[in-house]
Amino acid sequence: MEMVLYEATGSIGTITINRPKALNALCSQVLDELNEILDQVDLETVRCLIVTGAGEKSFVAGADISEMSTLSKEEGEAFGKKGNDVFLKLEAFPIPVIAAVNGFALGGGCELAMACDIRYCSENALFGQPEVGLGITPGFGGTQRLARIVGPGRAKEMVLGARNIKAEEAYRIGLVNAVFPAEELIPAVQKLAAKIAGNAPIAVRAAKKAMNEGASLPIAQAVVCEEKAFGSCFATEDQKEGMGAFLEKRKVTGFVNK
Numbered sequence: 001m002e003m004v005l006y007e008a009t010g011s012i013g014t015i016t017i018n019r020p021k022a023l024n025a026l027c028s029q030v031l032d033e034l035n036e037i038l039d040q041v042d043l044e045t046v047r048c049l050i051v052t053g054a055g056e057k058s059f060v061a062g063a064d065i066s067e068m069s070t071l072s073k074e075e076g077e078a079f080g081k082k083g084n085d086v087f088l089k090l091e092a093f094p095i096p097v098i099a100a101v102n103g104f105a106l107g108g109g110c111e112l113a114m115a116c117d118i119r120y121c122s123e124n125a126l127f128g129q130p131e132v133g134l135g136i137t138p139g140f141g142g143t144q145r146l147a148r149i150v151g152p153g154r155a156k157e158m159v160l161g162a163r164n165i166k167a168e169e170a171y172r173i174g175l176v177n178a179v180f181p182a183e184e185l186i187p188a189v190q191k192l193a194a195k196i197a198g199n200a201p202i203a204v205r206a207a208k209k210a211m212n213e214g215a216s217l218p219i220a221q222a223v224v225c226e227e228k229a230f231g232s233c234f235a236t237e238d239q240k241e242g243m244g245a246f247l248e249k250r251k252v253t254g255f256v257n258k
């Protein structure tokens with residue numbers, strides 16, 4: 001692996017898109033490496049994943065325009081599918097994924113951040129889907145996920161107007177959860193990741209799955225996803241420990257992931 005780095009420290013894994021000279025643009029190799037790394041994450045020990053970009057300027061400045069410039073119609077569709085498949089895998093990843101958006105998050109970069117569960121960004125972050133200015137549509141989920149996160153009106157303004165927005169506006173419209181000075185971003189993301197990793201892992205996974213699966217269903221079906229998740233937790237040792245600690249007025253001694 002060279003264009004995507006992976007490091008696990010305790011229960012937190014960090015994926016870094018590592019093409020700083022190209023502002024971490026997503027070429028096919030990056031997508032392939034990201035895909036492989038997701039397969040290699042040790043889900044026995046890692047309980048939360050962070051995704052960020054190398055360098056101080058950019059999270060990901062989009063899909064690689066040089067690589068895309070000569071694609072045919074069929075190749076374009078296949079490239080879109082390649083990105084979508086990896087981002088769907090990330091979105092459905094069993095453990096929570098936090099995007100640490102440390103600069104440009106344009107096109108495929110905004111789409112990568114949106115495939116994560118939670119987004120924190122630095123004050124210098126810039127979000128946008130500038131594709132129509134390049135003669136294409138967003139291709140890695142931007143026409144779909146942005147509207148689900150910020151609503152159709154704001155999403156259409158950004159996509160159809162190719163209007164980039166700064167960190168504060170991204171926060172105001174709910175595209176990011178919080179904004180930090182650049183040097184505080186990673187510590188803040190790590191703190192949240194540690195908080196998530198300290199909770200009952202089976203319950204965390206089940207809650208993420210229920211929230212994701214229910215999001216596209218009518219509410220009466222969506223709550224069934226929750227009932228299954230809720231019920232499954234009662235077969236775990238972690239539920240015995242979590243509720244036992246409350247009733248015995250003591251701290252949880254540790255969740256065992258069983």
Ligand code: CAA
Nearest residue numbers: 021022023025061062063064065106107108130138139140
């Ligand atoms: N693809 C390929 N290379 C890129 C790139 C991209 N998306 N973004 C930046 N780079 C490269 C530049 O070509 C440049 O390379 P060289 O040094 O070899 O010339 C290097 O990164 C540094 O970029 P700039 O010199 O342009 O840096 P800047 O600070 O002046 O500008 C920027 C930064 C505003 C982000 C500008 O680079 C830019 O506009 N990039 C393209 C953003 C974009 O349009 N993204 C959407 C791509 S389409 C897409 O993503 C489709 C999809 O949905 C899947």
